Amino acid sequence: MENDSAIAALGALAQGTRLDVFRLLVRHEPDGMAAGDIARQLDVPQNTMSAHLGILARAGLVQSERHSRSIIYRADLDGLRALTLFLVKDCCAGNAELCAPLVAELTPCC
Template sequence: MDSDTAIIAFGALAQTTRLDTFRLLVRHEPGGIAAGEIARLLNVPQNTMSAHLGVLARAGLVRSERHSRSIVYRADLDGVRALMLFLVKDCCAGNADLRAPLLAELTPCC
């Protein structure tokens, strides 16, 4: 990941509704949530939610797939992992003992 991509991702999360949406999607992994249900749970108009989901998708933080007449959104955990690793890539002056606990937290659990 490069700096420009990271800035876009952080910019996408730098808004309350989008941050709440992203956190909701992370909680509902791996099944995801339909767009209309996300809007209902967060009490946001559907057209507004659609715009927010578009910003998160373009930033590489969420992905979607069509299920019949619904679009189901999921957190893009690979994109999030890349963003977090970008932040800590040069951590601790290369000291593996200091860096290991942080990287262990970012290791896939499932």
């Protein structure tokens, strides 16, 4: 991941609604959610939700797929992985035992 991509992803998540959307989509993996359902669950107008989803998609954090009349959004876990690895790539200057608690904290989720 390049600096510009990481900045775009972090910038997309640096807004409350978008952070809530991303976290909601992560919880609904692998099925994803329709845009209208996301908007209703977070109590956000649908047109505003579309803008937020577009920003997250351009930042590489969500993917969309058309299913009949609905667009299903999913968290892009590869994008999240790339961002996380970018942030911790040189963790603790290569001193693996210092990074062990971070890795252990991340491991149980999957």
